[in-house]
Amino acid sequence: MPTTSARLLIDAFLTGDAPSAAALLATEATFHSPIRDYAGADRIGSVWQAVAGVVTDARLTSVHERDIE
Secondary structure, rough: OHHHHHHHHHHHHHHHHHHHHHHOOOOEEEEEEOOOOOOOOOHHHHHHHHHHHOOOOOOOOOOOOOOOO
């Protein structure tokens, strides 16, 4: 089960609230898309906002997490 902060991020993104989801990212976060990698919460937020504008009725199918040491 995802951690509380991960679950908040997932829920925000799935409801189309990309800015709130991105605000939960670490400043140095990296998002790996099939097209390219995006570094930084601000840059990721811009990409997620564009995705939220075209994806409707998103739903959770699985969560992949790893511990960061």
